[in-house]
Amino acid sequence: MADGVLTAETGEGGSGTRGLTYPFGDAPGFGEAVTVAPGVLWMRLSMPISLNHINVYAIEDGAGWVLIDTGLNIPDSRERWEAMLAGPLGGRPVTRVICTHMHPDHIGLAGWLCERFGVALTMTRLEYVTGRMLLADTGQPAPESGALHYRAAGWDAAQIETYRREFGQFGRAVAPLPAGYVRMREGDRLSIGGHDWRVVIGEGHSPEHACLWRETDGVVLGGDQILPRISSNVSVWPTEPDADPLGDWLDSLERMKGILPHDGLILPSHGEPFQGVQARLDALIRGHRTALKRLEKTLRQPKRAVDVFGALFARPVGDGVRGMATGEAIAHLNYLLQRGRVSRTRDADGVDWWTMIEQGEAA
Incomplete structure (x- = not known):
């Protein structure tokens, strides 16, 4: 899914889990919930x-609940919400829906839940507007600029045709958003x-x-x-081909190191709740820095974006994640380009x- 998380590990960032502790046991099953902090x-x-x-979360709010993220707009997710609303949420009303960002697994059922309970959707401006923009692309033909973008990255004719065919599918997994x-x-x-x-705002994975x-007890809803x-996938897309999302991402991680509590409990959107946020932020930064060094070595000979996957990802890139892998490769290349490397x-x-560019050339 081009708007989700690339599960291929980037450098050491994906596997740098030393220093983390996981205070809870098994993940909640169908229709279940685990209390991870008061309320x-x-x-x-x-x-x-x-x-x-x-992972989605519910926070007690008086007689009701505030929901954090919503899952994909698919029948299975609706069935699970029905079970959770009737079960651990006790049939109590939803007072607000908050989405961390606009990727389909996070906003897919936001419109459905907001309409059902007559409540507002809370998001940041760029996430809401970008989600609405992508919904407007649903069912539209692929722009030629997108085909040229992927041609420049090294895609062949068959892969570009797949891009054309699959363009505008955002709305298949996202219910209409509130107006x-x-x-x-x-x-x-x-x-x-x-x-x-x-x-606390982050950039790079999404806008x-x-x-x-x-702050009273250090619980952090970390999203992606x-x-x-x-x-998390950090990609350049055809809509902004010269963007520097990796620079934004690294800046965000560095800033969060100076903000978030060392002993906080991080509630992520994927994986298990954990402690050790400073170690994890360090590992994510180190992973990308290491990948950039490997990438520079790879570029001693001219390469296309599709030629550098091996320097960035721990496993082969298949057709299902080619778009995200290409986007992440270009993000690393743009990062180096904008810094004259x-x-x-x-x-x-x-x-x-x-x-x-060798150091002597750059000088």
């Missing part, structure tokens, strides 16, 4: 892809159940990803910004070739 329930929905689940929303932004404090949750931090076992040359066939 906070951990629940899980399935997904029909290699990353086979998403309006409540904005949250960096530094806001959301009052839920008598406690303030501070909004304006929101984490929520209950801080995952315990895998590194590589050059890019487009040949007569419209293919980009990337080459490391």
Whole structure:
């Protein structure tokens, strides 16, 4: 799924789990919930892809619940929500729906839940607007600029045809979003159940990803910004081919190191709740730094974006994740390009070739 998480590990970032502890046992099953902090329930929905689940959370809010993320708009997720609403959530009303960001596994059922309970959707502005934009692409033909983008990356004609055929499928996994929303932004404090949750924004994986931090006890709803076992996909897409999301991502991780509590409990969207956020942030940063060094070595000879997968990913890249892998490869290449460490040359066939710049050349 092009709008989700790439489960291929990037450098050491995906596997850098030393220093983490997991205070809870088995993940909740169908219709179940696990209390992970006062007033906070951990629940899980399935997904029909290699990353086979998403964690969702409910926070007590007076007589009802605030829901954090919603899962894909698929029958199985709706059935699981019905079981959870009637079971561990006790038939109590939903007072608000909050989505950390706009990827389908997070907003897929936001519209359905908001309509059902007559409540507002709370998101950051860029996430809401980007989600609405992608929904508007549903069923539309692929733009030629997208085909040229993937041609430049080294895709062949058959792969570009697959891109054309699969373009605009965002809406297949996302119910229509509410026509309006409540904005949250960096530094806001959301009052839920008598406690303030501070909004901490990250960039790179998505435009304006929101984490929520209950400062009174160090509980952090981390979304996809801080995952315990895998590194979130950081990609360049055809809509902004010269973007530097990896720079945004690394800056966000460094900033969070100075903000989040060392002993906090991180509630991620994938994997298990964990402690050891500083170690994990260090590992994610180190993983990308290591990958960049490997990438520079690979670029001693000119390479296309599709030629550098081996320097970035711990396992072969199949057709199902080719778009995300290409996006992540270009993100690393753009990072080096914008810092004067590589050059890019487009040949007569419209293919980009990337080459490391030796220090003497750069000077």
